[in-house]
Amino acid sequence: MSRLQVRKVRRNQTIWPTVMFTKTDHQFLDEITGKPEVKTSLNIPSNSSEFTLPVYIKAAGGKTFLIQMSRDWDVARIKMFIAPKLGLKVEDISIILAGKSLADNLLLEECDLGHNSILNAVKLKVVKKDDAIPTNEKKSGGTPFHQDKPLCETLLDLQLTEEEQKLLHKSLGCSSPEYKQKKAHFYVYCESPCKSVQNGKLRVRCSLCKAGAFTVDRDPCCWDDVLRPEQVSGTCQMEGCDHSWAEFYFKCARHPSQGEMDSTLPLYLVKSNFKHVQCLACMDISDPVLVFQCSSSHVICLECFQQYCLSRLNERRFVFSPNIGYTLPCPAGCENSLIDGTQHFKILGGEQYQRLLHFGAEEYVLSVGGVLCPQPGCGMGLLADPSCRRIQCTGGCEFVFCRDCLQGYHIDECQPNGDGNFQSMLTSTEYVVDPRRAAQAMWDADSRVTIRVTSKPCPKCRTPTERDGGCMHMICTRQQCGFHWCWVCQTEWTRECMGSHWFG
Amino acid sequence: MANIAVQRIKRELKEVLNSDEVARCSIHVELVGESFAELKGEIAGPPDTPYEGARFQLEIKIPETYPFNPPKVRFVTKIWHPNVSSVTGAICLDILKHQWAAAMTLRTVLLSLQALLASPEPDDPQDAVVARQCKDKPQIFHLTAQHWANAYAGGPSINTDYENKIRRLKDLGVTEMNARASLSSCDWDLERATEQIFS
Numbered sequence: 001m002s003r004l005q006v007r008k009v010r011r012n013q014t015i016w017p018t019v020m021f022t023k024t025d026h027q028f029l030d031e032i033t034g035k036p037e038v039k040t041s042l043n044i045p046s047n048s049s050e051f052t053l054p055v056y057i058k059a060a061g062g063k064t065f066l067i068q069m070s071r072d073w074d075v076a077r078i079k080m081f082i083a084p085k086l087g088l089k090v091e092d093i094s095i096i097l098a099g100k101s102l103a104d105n106l107l108l109e110e111c112d113l114g115h116n117s118i119l120n121a122v123k124l125k126v127v128k129k130d131d132a133i134p135t136n137e138k139k140s141g142g143t144p145f146h147q148d149k150p151l152c153e154t155l156l157d158l159q160l161t162e163e164e165q166k167l168l169h170k171s172l173g174c175s176s177p178e179y180k181q182k183k184a185h186f187y188v189y190c191e192s193p194c195k196s197v198q199n200g201k202l203r204v205r206c207s208l209c210k211a212g213a214f215t216v217d218r219d220p221c222c223w224d225d226v227l228r229p230e231q232v233s234g235t236c237q238m239e240g241c242d243h244s245w246a247e248f249y250f251k252c253a254r255h256p257s258q259g260e261m262d263s264t265l266p267l268y269l270v271k272s273n274f275k276h277v278q279c280l281a282c283m284d285i286s287d288p289v290l291v292f293q294c295s296s297s298h299v300i301c302l303e304c305f306q307q308y309c310l311s312r313l314n315e316r317r318f319v320f321s322p323n324i325g326y327t328l329p330c331p332a333g334c335e336n337s338l339i340d341g342t343q344h345f346k347i348l349g350g351e352q353y354q355r356l357l358h359f360g361a362e363e364y365v366l367s368v369g370g371v372l373c374p375q376p377g378c379g380m381g382l383l384a385d386p387s388c389r390r391i392q393c394t395g396g397c398e399f400v401f402c403r404d405c406l407q408g409y410h411i412d413e414c415q416p417n418g419d420g421n422f423q424s425m426l427t428s429t430e431y432v433v434d435p436r437r438a439a440q441a442m443w444d445a446d447s448r449v450t451i452r453v454t455s456k457p458c459p460k461c462r463t464p465t466e467r468d469g470g471c472m473h474m475i476c477t478r479q480q481c482g483f484h485w486c487w488v489c490q491t492e493w494t495r496e497c498m499g500s501h502w503f504g
Numbered sequence: 505m506a507n508i509a510v511q512r513i514k515r516e517l518k519e520v521l522n523s524d525e526v527a528r529c530s531i532h533v534e535l536v537g538e539s540f541a542e543l544k545g546e547i548a549g550p551p552d553t554p555y556e557g558a559r560f561q562l563e564i565k566i567p568e569t570y571p572f573n574p575p576k577v578r579f580v581t582k583i584w585h586p587n588v589s590s591v592t593g594a595i596c597l598d599i600l601k602h603q604w605a606a607a608m609t610l611r612t613v614l615l616s617l618q619a620l621l622a623s624p625e626p627d628d629p630q631d632a633v634v635a636r637q638c639k640d641k642p643q644i645f646h647l648t649a650q651h652w653a654n655a656y657a658g659g660p661s662i663n664t665d666y667e668n669k670i671r672r673l674k675d676l677g678v679t680e681m682n683a684r685a686s687l688s689s690c691d692w693d694l695e696r697a698t699e700q701i702f703s
Contacts, residue, residue, distance in 0.1 A: 475602065
């Protein structure tokens with residue numbers, strides 16, 4: 001939370017200025033980098049149909065071919081097809097997809113491949129595994145290594161507990177098409193080009209050289225194996241790289257692959273609703289759904305989740321947690337239910353997600369004793385010496401203001417009505433302007449009047465607060481403040497307020 | 505109205521109308537207009553309370569952000585209760601404020617209000633005058649609440665002593681409603697009530 005990128009943004013609405021966090025402040029997997037090495041055109045060839053599939057073959061030397069394959073081809077046929085192009089013997093070639101060397105008799109359509117997917121073709125290294133496996137890996141065990149089956153097949157049950165898997169098997173039967181469809185239950189938020197929640201594909205690469213030509217020693221058996229670094233070992237098949245840690249990443253399964261860089265974050269709380277649980281908000285049964293991490297595992301549909309986040313965002317009621325960042329609990333009011341992967345809020349959509357980042361940054365600045373530049377259209381977050389009342393918007397609009405009343409800086413006491421000090425700002429210009437006329441010509445005057453007439457500041461944090469009914473007992477809506485105050489006295493709420501004018 | 509709120513209210517209405525409580529005429533809900541933004545609720549006074557046999561009308565306003573924020577509920581029928589304003593009908597109940605959770609429904613709200621009628625909490629009052637009476641003079645509180653239930657909510661018990669005192673004030677040109685309010689807040693001391701009205 002230490003790196004702040006503070007940016008000038010047009011002030012939205014009337015009250016709140018905006019600042020922004022860089023993505024590095026959130027625990028995203030965005031850091032997964034890697035250089036796109038596919039240089040061939042990414043357009044889907046026009047003759048592609050449901051029977052053929054354009055697939056890239058990436059050879060060890062860095063050469064990449066686009067091949068139109070038929071979906072009923074097996075791996076042996078691919079090897080025969082590419083052997084002459086690579087100048088290798090058929091028996092020396094291994095085809096690697098998502099951490100596994102594929103068996104010769106495996107059909108292409110069984111491999112979870114999409115348009116422009118990338119297969120790696122290499123000559124397998126001979127590694128003495130006993131030396132290569134790091135010691136902690138030997139102990140961890142994990143699920144048995146399914147030789148020669150694509151990783152996607154063995155990994156799909158990752159999200160389900162054993163009990164849930166049994167239930168799914170029982171209710172649908174292993175071979176039914178519905179079971180296969182339900183099994184595809186990795187979800188990702190595809191920011192581009194789909195801009196929506198989509199099925200995801202799990203992929204593996206070398207965590208050092210980022211090459212896809214990497215074979216794993218065992219299958220991952222839980223989310224931690226996939227999300228945390230250095231959990232699963234393997235062998236990098238690239239010449240000159242003998243790194244032995246796998247790195248997992250996710251891709252959107254809907255759009256044609258845009259290269260190895262085209263990765264996205266898994267929404268691990270989004271699950272296939274095979275149990276037909278109704279949404280806690282709209283009571284519909286939707287699929288997929290988001291399952292909260294509370295002890296009751298409350299279920300919400302994605303549309304309601306979006307609405308929930310949006311209403312909390314508009315009320316600035318996201319909760320700050322030092323380990324997670326700005327997040328939300330289960331709307332059923334459960335204890336310990338904060339969403340711990342902030343990428344789930346990407347479901348809000350790009351624009352609203354940016355707003356969340358802005359608000360989060362502002363709340364952070366305020367919570368560490370900083371101030372936001374009050375100048376309309378600025379809103380720069382400033383961390384100034386706490387003892388200093390005179391604050392200059394350095395690096396922003398250069399406005400000099402008073403920390404206490406957020407008006408132009410003044411030497412004497414703050415004026416109760418707020419904007420009495422702009423006269424001192426005017427005297428610093430060379431023009432002589434009638435202060436009264438200048439007072440009528442302020443761009444923001446109407447907003448200020450409206451705010452002053454319709455709201456009262458929270459006695460603790462000064463957040464302009466509107467009372468839209470109910471009693472006089474106010475609780476500051478800023479999650480980080482939460483001060484209990486009396487609308488009449490404009491001081492802390494007391495028993496006395498309750499006795500004499502609770503209701504006005 | 506947001507689609508989710510409308511959808512949700514539609515389902516909740518179904519839930520309420522099929523519930524045992526409605527079958528027993530204990531609670532009732534109906535739409536006001538066609539927007540789903542406002543409803544009319546009704547609860548029966550719980551047995552063994554001064555409100556027994558009376559029926560109370562409620563105004564229910566559904567916010568745009570329902571069910572992620574609570575509905576705004578107010579008593580339309582006048583009621584003498586420490587947690588409800590005797591003037592405006594505003595209710596002091598935690599689940600209608602910070603303790604609201606999206607899993608709660610119109611049905612649970614109405615049942616909670618019924619429970620509130622059965623067990624007033626004078627230590628956390630909305631109406632300070634009523635709360636004081638409830639704590640200090642429980643007998644008078646009981647009779648007053650019963651009288652209000654009779655006067656405004658169709659409750660069965662008629663209190664001729666209270667009726668007479670109200671008539672005395674009405675003869676002096678005071679409206680019935682003001683007379684009842686003043687007498688109630690003065691523990692039915694006619695002299696004090698007269699003083700309060702004419703001072």
